[in-house]
Amino acid sequence: MNALNIKKGSTKHSAYNLRPSFSETIETHTLAVLVDNEAGVLARVIGLFSGRGYNIESLTVAEVDHAGHKSRITIVTTGTPQVIEQIKAQLGRMIPVHDVHDLTAEGRSVERELALLRVEGTGEKRVEALRLADIFRAQAVDSTLESFVFQITGTPEKVDAFAELMRPLGLVEIARTGVAALSRGL
């Protein structure tokens, strides 16, 4: 007897097909997480994101208080408002986490990223690269007769735009730091 009136072989009935009825709008948030700088703390944070299926767009980490052994992790993540709230709650309950700030929700903040780009070329392309670097206020921090390494600082969008312009001019390699962010003064 098949009391459930389910077609034989149907796979539609699974207890795991349970979608919450929260908003589906995807938002991008920048989180600043102050943690104890102890072994494994970054693995814990990253493991939380991968284990629960959250996104990481960008992640930076460095010690900010040497005496107090505190590091600041800046994470740019995306998700529905409910997922963003979950991420903050999940981060907040970790033992080495002291503070979780949602810079996007808490008001205006400054976000900056640094990138190094090696651009190879000669002749007109080389001149054009230098000219564009000047417009973007990128500095040449290394140069040979056939290449430059530019250093650029700015929002991720600015770095994207600069990299896009450098591509036809001989961009061969790029290194980016990811976003560091602070809330603005009141």
Added chain:
Amino acid sequence: MTKAMTGAKMVVQALRDQGVDVVFGYPGGAVLPIYDEIFQQNAIRHILVRHEQGAVHAAEGYARATGKPGVVLVTSGPGATNAVTGITDALMDSIPIVVLTGQVPTFMIGSDAFQEADTVGITRPCTKHNWLVKDTANLSATIHEAFHVATAGRPGPVLVDIPKDVQFASAEYQPKAKAKTARYQPRVKGDPEMIERLVEAIETAERPVFYTGGGVINSGPAASQLLRELVDATGIPITSTLMGLGAYPASGRNWLGMLGMHGLYEANLSMHGCDLMVNVGARFDDRITGRIDAFSPRSRKAHIDIDPSSINKVVHTDMPILGDVAHVLEDVLNLWKARGRKVNREGLQRWWAQIEDWKKTDCLKFKPSEGSIKPQHALARLEALTKGRDRYICTEVGQHQMWAAQYLGFEDPNRWMTSGGLGTMGYGFPASIGVQVAHPSALVVNVAGEASWLMNMQEMGTAVQYRLPVKQFILNNERLGMVRQWQELLHGERYSHSWSEALPDFVKLAEAFGAKGIKCDDPADLDDAIMEMIDHDGPVIFDCLVEKHENCFPMIPSGEPHNKMLLGEASTKDAIKAGGAVLV
């Protein structure tokens, strides 16, 4: 006064300072120095299990039956990896466990040494927190912090990995009082404004229901007392998750029985039809909610939980109250009393009339059989013959677990140990050992299925060695009953690998371990056989041969809401005739 001692000695000293009286463990190369210290003292009892998974489940059973953290000591590599299932089980069910693992010496870490495993890496996602101690000077403080983290806030398992050279080296012992606990201090008092909103809601609700969970048990005996007082004083019906059974007595006037996938008809329909749901220490698990978008559509929801990540995780809450259950309930009760003990009497009267109507469905009714033992009947008899005794019940995972939750009545907290979140087959037997160690003279029964029980049957050695009179009540249907049920209902009756063709003779198995075996396959002999089991002073394997194709009802088919409940064949027809809510 602090003094220098070896790391191994420190471990034992720290456990003593934490009030630990028993450790469940298994020795090996990387923990030999600690075992050497255990050998030279008598304050802490060590229970030698037969597999590290058993050690963790035993510690879980001990923790749930006492409210104290359970302690596990295992070696590096396979010792630690074998413990992982138990640790994950404790995480899912919020059970305070402190696991101490040996590790290869610090200078060999990363060299793929013999019995080396990245224990903190492997257990990072399945512990509340874990530590690798690389310096003996930090060892005792770390163990004290581990106990704090395991027990404070939402309890859970923690692990301290101790390399062998750290056990040998000496340093100054840090007493418990000096431990670093400041960085983890979860809030216990609820927000007064939100509590006031909840009290107002309780005063006016027409169809309120309390939905309680394991958080009430974890909060301690005071939480259960306060819950009982609040429920009885307001006259509001109460249902509970699998984890929360016993917080409110099964004989209580307002008790609706368990809710959820195999919960009672009246409990689930109350959840579906209520206008105020007060979630006390439960987490809207998928076995409880069924289809989320049809879950209790017309109710305002309050949620009392100590873990902020539980709130608004799957179900939107109108009144979130972050705090410890006992603290919050005390405030709710006091404020409700101070405001004049008001409830919506008319509304409640109509609500109870509706519930009484639902109760008439008698959803646990089953067709008794004369030729074979129905599993429900076996549990009903077990209940009748053990009720009123100093009784603790453990279970494995599957149909028998749901039947135990349905047919046994729990009058007090901490008397019901079952693997809820992880659903770990093989949990119950070692858990029963842990319970019996904590309560040597109590009647400890593990309600099991034969398939689950075989997963940790090696612990018979432990039960016999320590003369632990645990009763293994095996409902033997020679099937993986719950898997078989789902295959029947959802997979076109294709019974893929859900039966065992080579089961042992359980009576001979018991005898091989030096224990007693009882076999029963006739309903007429059942009572005498159960009494024989209870009266035997020693471990018993009770092989209860039951009806092989019995299904567990009521059942909310997966992916369906609470009001699409499937009742057993015995009562389905009546219910449809009665024109009640939509069935089948």
